[in-house]
Amino acid sequence: MEKYDIVIIGGGPAGLAAAVSARKNGIDSILILERDKELGGILNQCIHNGFGLHTFKEELTGPEYAQRFISQAQELDIAYKLNTMVMDISHDKIVTAMNREDGLFEIQAKAVILAMGCRERARGALNIPGFRPAGIYSAGTAQRLVNMEGYMPGREVVILGSGDIGLIMARRMTLEGAKVKVVSELMPYSGGLKRNIVQCLDDYGIPLKLSHTVVDIKGKERVEGVTIAEVDGKGKPIPGTEEFYSCDTLLLSVGLIPENELSGKMGVEMNPVTSGPKVNESLETNIEGVFACGNVLHVHDLVDFVSEEAAAAGKNAALYVKGEEAEAADGREIILRPVEGVRYTVPGTIHTARMDDTLTVRFRVGGVYKNCYVSVYFDEERVIHRRRQVVAPGEMEEVKLTKEQLLQYPDLKTVTFKIEDE
Amino acid sequence: MAIGMETRNLICINCPMGCPLTVEMDGRTVVRVSGNTCKRGETYAHKEVTNPTRIVTSTVRVVDGASDMVSVKTKEDIPKGMIFDCVKALQGMQVTAPIHIGDVVVADVAGTGVDVVATKNVERRP
Numbered sequence: 001m002e003k004y005d006i007v008i009i010g011g012g013p014a015g016l017a018a019a020v021s022a023r024k025n026g027i028d029s030i031l032i033l034e035r036d037k038e039l040g041g042i043l044n045q046c047i048h049n050g051f052g053l054h055t056f057k058e059e060l061t062g063p064e065y066a067q068r069f070i071s072q073a074q075e076l077d078i079a080y081k082l083n084t085m086v087m088d089i090s091h092d093k094i095v096t097a098m099n100r101e102d103g104l105f106e107i108q109a110k111a112v113i114l115a116m117g118c119r120e121r122a123r124g125a126l127n128i129p130g131f132r133p134a135g136i137y138s139a140g141t142a143q144r145l146v147n148m149e150g151y152m153p154g155r156e157v158v159i160l161g162s163g164d165i166g167l168i169m170a171r172r173m174t175l176e177g178a179k180v181k182v183v184s185e186l187m188p189y190s191g192g193l194k195r196n197i198v199q200c201l202d203d204y205g206i207p208l209k210l211s212h213t214v215v216d217i218k219g220k221e222r223v224e225g226v227t228i229a230e231v232d233g234k235g236k237p238i239p240g241t242e243e244f245y246s247c248d249t250l251l252l253s254v255g256l257i258p259e260n261e262l263s264g265k266m267g268v269e270m271n272p273v274t275s276g277p278k279v280n281e282s283l284e285t286n287i288e289g290v291f292a293c294g295n296v297l298h299v300h301d302l303v304d305f306v307s308e309e310a311a312a313a314g315k316n317a318a319l320y321v322k323g324e325e326a327e328a329a330d331g332r333e334i335i336l337r338p339v340e341g342v343r344y345t346v347p348g349t350i351h352t353a354r355m356d357d358t359l360t361v362r363f364r365v366g367g368v369y370k371n372c373y374v375s376v377y378f379d380e381e382r383v384i385h386r387r388r389q390v391v392a393p394g395e396m397e398e399v400k401l402t403k404e405q406l407l408q409y410p411d412l413k414t415v416t417f418k419i420e421d422e
Numbered sequence: 423m424a425i426g427m428e429t430r431n432l433i434c435i436n437c438p439m440g441c442p443l444t445v446e447m448d449g450r451t452v453v454r455v456s457g458n459t460c461k462r463g464e465t466y467a468h469k470e471v472t473n474p475t476r477i478v479t480s481t482v483r484v485v486d487g488a489s490d491m492v493s494v495k496t497k498e499d500i501p502k503g504m505i506f507d508c509v510k511a512l513q514g515m516q517v518t519a520p521i522h523i524g525d526v527v528v529a530d531v532a533g534t535g536v537d538v539v540a541t542k543n544v545e546r547r548p
Contacts, residue, residue, distance in 0.1 A: 272513035
């Protein structure tokens with residue numbers, strides 16, 4: 001059986017950044033396994049700009065951002081296999097994969113980095129009534145068809161859900177000559193970034209209807225139209241508010257789900273809120289030597305932060321392989337507790353002995369809060385109290401904790417994150 | 423507030439931070455920009471209220487390439503009103519592989535003085 005120090009599952013932005021970081025931290029034996037025919041993952045179909053301001057201080061498109069990391073990985077001579085599907089990872093880190101050249105094969109890894117990304121929530125998860133005609137696509141599928149295959153999925157479009165991919169596709173389809181009639185969002189706020197509402201909808205006069213959903217799809221062979229209705233506070237359609245839109249295409253941009261079938265099967269503990277693994281300060285799962293980063297861990301808005309997170313996972317995996325990972329000392333583990341408006345935190349636990357000087361804790365809020373405070377309590381004491389004009393579920397938040405700060409509280413058991421009015 | 427003073431609220435689109443900007447204007451002159459967290463925000467606000475511009479991204483067909491399409495962008499931002507002319511100029515275009523990031527696909531697109539360049543490497547089909 002072939003052996004590698006670190007096997008990385010997925011060659012998208014997270015896998016690439018983790019590989020580059022692991023190599024820079026002294027690991028020679030690294031293998032990336034990628035199921036697509038090229039590296040770069042979903043960035044290859046994200047041809048719009050706005051990537052990389054954080055990482056490279058310039059504004060890049062998705063493929064350009066991916067190429068920066070692909071070039072780095074190639075210069076560092078990192079091995080990868082394309083067109084390769086990972087079938088299984090055992091608890092002992094034996095990776096079973098297959099491709100056309102090697103057939104079915106096994107690799108023994110000392111450490112595994114999970115970087116499989118996420119996939120889109122589909123119509124089946126939404127319970128929309130109506131027929132099942134052609135013309136219903138997830139926004140990402142439409143994005144792949146238009147940007148990579150060169151096909152237009154339709155001419156008259158309605159979009160359900162205001163996730164970023166849906167907003168980006170509203171603009172893209174409009175530029176390619178389609179008429180995007182409306183974007184309907186079930187929630188009273190958009191799930192996408194504000195900048196995308198401005199430059200993808202407002203710029204083109206595409207209406208965004210908040211608290212509206214699709215209640216019927218008309219058409220037997222091909223979509224002929226959809227009925228949209230307003231919903232009440234509980235998400236139930238309000239009778240009498242129905243409006244019919246004729247269209248040949250319905251795009252769904254209704255959420256992303258981390259792709260964790262492999263993780264679950266190998267015994268990685270999951271956080272039900274993120275649908276990603278539970279991790280500690282090292283981004284290590286409950287299985288020693290198995291790390292997670294990027295959208296498989298929790299869905300991000302910015303690839304820049306994926307790269308940053310993945311670099312940390314790569315470094316920690318390198319330390320683990322070299323046996324340099326600090327002992328968790330007295331075994332003291334600080335629990336991070338999200339309450340009152342904060343839905344989750346990544347990581348979920350901290351061993352202070354293992355953490356770097358600063359640790360970025362990322363989280364999402366459960367609703368839109370204006371003129372609020374992001375507060376962090378060390379047990380009962382409030383130590384961080386940061387005023388924010390607005391926080392929203394569509395935009396990930398972060399707080400940096402320092403080791404120095406945490407060490408000042410030797411008996412600290414719980415760090416609580418919440419949103420407060422004052 | 424003096425006569426002719428006006429405030430406009432914008433969302434900065436330079437990066438995904440999406441800073442909420444407030445632009446105070448006296449007629450057509452920008453008096454003050456606030457809410458931005460970097461210099462780009464201020465530049466954006468000035469442009470957006472006087473001459474709004476956008477980077478345009480699209481795709482072009484590739485002949486003999488490992489991929490059928492290559493992604494492209496305007497090298498710099500172009501006036502908002504020129505977006506559709508720019509996209510129209512790209513329709514039906516074909517380029518032949520190999521093509522590399524930064525290669526000019528259309529020079530001076532739609533008379534904007536801005537080139538459209540490739541944003542992906544597409545090698546020849548093996």
